[in-house]
Amino acid sequence: xxxxxxxxxxxxxxxxxxxxxxxxxxxxxxxxxxxxxxxxxxxxxxxxxxxxxxxxxxxxxxxxxxxxxxxxxxxxxxxxxxxxxxxxxxxxxxxxxxxxxxxxxxxxxxxxxxxxxxxxxxxxxxxxxxxxxxxxxxxxxxxxxxxxxxxxxxxxxxxxxxxxxxxxxxxxxxxxxxxxxxxxxxxxxxxxxxxxxxxxxxxxxxxxxxxxxxxxxxxxxxxxxxxxxxxxxxxxxxxxxxxxxxxxxxxxxxxxxxxxxxxxxxxxxxxxxxxxxxxxxxxxxxxxxxxxxxxxxxxxxxxxxxxxxxxxxxxxxxxxxxxxxxxxxxxxxxxxxxxxx
Amino acid sequence: xxxxxxxxxxxxxxxxxxxxxxxxxxxxxxxxxxxxxxxxxxxxxxxxxxxxxxxxxxxxxxxxxxxxxxxxxxxxxxxxxxxxxxxxxxxxxxxxxxxxxxxxxxxxxxxxxxxxxx
Numbered sequence: 001x002x003x004x005x006x007x008x009x010x011x012x013x014x015x016x017x018x019x020x021x022x023x024x025x026x027x028x029x030x031x032x033x034x035x036x037x038x039x040x041x042x043x044x045x046x047x048x049x050x051x052x053x054x055x056x057x058x059x060x061x062x063x064x065x066x067x068x069x070x071x072x073x074x075x076x077x078x079x080x081x082x083x084x085x086x087x088x089x090x091x092x093x094x095x096x097x098x099x100x101x102x103x104x105x106x107x108x109x110x111x112x113x114x115x116x117x118x119x120x121x122x123x124x125x126x127x128x129x130x131x132x133x134x135x136x137x138x139x140x141x142x143x144x145x146x147x148x149x150x151x152x153x154x155x156x157x158x159x160x161x162x163x164x165x166x167x168x169x170x171x172x173x174x175x176x177x178x179x180x181x182x183x184x185x186x187x188x189x190x191x192x193x194x195x196x197x198x199x200x201x202x203x204x205x206x207x208x209x210x211x212x213x214x215x216x217x218x219x220x221x222x223x224x225x226x227x228x229x230x231x232x233x234x235x236x237x238x239x240x241x242x243x244x245x246x247x248x249x250x251x252x253x254x255x256x257x258x259x260x261x262x263x264x265x266x267x268x269x270x271x272x273x274x275x276x277x278x279x280x281x282x283x284x285x286x287x288x289x290x291x292x293x294x295x296x297x298x299x300x301x302x303x304x305x306x307x308x309x310x311x312x313x314x315x316x317x318x319x320x321x322x323x324x325x326x327x328x329x330x331x332x333x334x335x336x337x338x339x340x341x
Numbered sequence: 342x343x344x345x346x347x348x349x350x351x352x353x354x355x356x357x358x359x360x361x362x363x364x365x366x367x368x369x370x371x372x373x374x375x376x377x378x379x380x381x382x383x384x385x386x387x388x389x390x391x392x393x394x395x396x397x398x399x400x401x402x403x404x405x406x407x408x409x410x411x412x413x414x415x416x417x418x419x420x421x422x423x424x425x426x427x428x429x430x431x432x433x434x435x436x437x438x439x440x441x442x443x444x445x446x447x448x449x450x451x452x453x454x455x456x457x458x459x
Contacts, residue, residue: 037429091406095389098391107392171409317394
């Protein structure tokens with residue numbers, strides 16, 4: 001052991017970096033969680049900051065496509081449910097932002113990265129929500145795909161991320177069920193409603209499959225993330241699982257998934273499915289999706305319009321503290337000081 | 342043995358580098374740690390953190406962020422900068438005094454099985 005680092009606040013014993021890295025990997029292998037103050041490799045920290053903040057951004061931007069339908073929900077019941085769901089997404093974003101902050105990045109830095117277009121968010125939210133049935137398809141497919149990804153993340157090696165995911169997964173279940181219920185209701189409706197239901201499924205199916213990310217061959221981070229137990233399954237494994245589940249669930253709706261190659265493979269014990277249009281995926285990731293500009297502009301405007309509120313709240317707090325301080329000083333200087341409380 | 346108290350708190354921005362250089366904002370609302378008592382008779386438990394301009398706002402925000410499904414009957418908030426934590430790199434030395442005192446556990450004592458109610 002050698003003392004190599006003296007930071008401004010205190011001296012910390014720092015062991016040889018290789019030794020630390022080795023101990024770190026041993027902890028991971030033994031399924032011991034990593035907590036914010038523990039030593040971790042820079043790359044682990046960077047990977048987590050990227051992944052968790054982008055996850056947070058996705059939750060926040062994810063409010064927009066659904067927010068679009070709150071005022072036009074077909075009944076008070078549906079409206080209350082949609083409001084609660086969108087509020088949950090805000091909450092999920094906040095759990096995740098605070099988990100990311102434990103890694104040494106400020107909230108404002110993350111907002112800056114999102115608003116300046118530097119940080120990415122899930123490309124699914126760059127598709128428009130054209131009909132009410134889209135609220136159903138998003139709940140069933142988009143939230144379904146999210147759950148498929150998030151359940152293993154709740155066993156992720158980084159403690160604050162894993163804990164946030166546990167909370168999120170508990171709440172997501174209602175999101176998926178309410179979505180399926182919307183589609184189920186439409187599927188029992190008149191011809192126009194059934195058509196609307198099928199149309200929404202057609203539009204959301206492929207983008208949902210893309211949510212799992214590039215195939216394992218084209219996914220550079222996967223191997224390292226698996227070794228660090230940030231990820232527990234590869235993109236393709238999770239995608240297959242999702243296809244298998246949905247191919248059965250769609251039968252309850254009397255609808256079809258828009259893939260002529262979708263077929264049960266007895267040998268593999270999985271559904272085969274057709275090729276994914278990766279050109280479209282990368283195009284949306286690069287910012288050319290149907291709604292990229294609109295989504296980001298809405299976020300930036302919300303942030304800028306709120307600037308005076310943030311400033312006013314801080315000014316109010318400063319005024320209160322100054323008064324309290326003045327009062328305490330006065331009280332101290334007199335014999336019969338009133339009890340403070 | 343020396344124990345160094347490092348001002349390391351949950352959500353420490355610290356000297357750790359991370360992310361892109363963003364314009365420095367000294368007017369960010371402070372960070373608060375949130376503790377929730379899930380029901381009467383249980384301890385408050387740390388659930389996460391949030392930003393708020395003052396304590397009243399921190400409690401209101403904590404209600405909206407952490408108790409949307411009746412998860413709590415009482416909320417504590419404390420500004421993160423007031424939390425002091427032990428340093429994990431010194432855990433060995435810090436807990437050393439307890440490490441070799443197995444006689445503090447009831448199972449250490451060998452007594453006849455016939456002995457009842459003990």
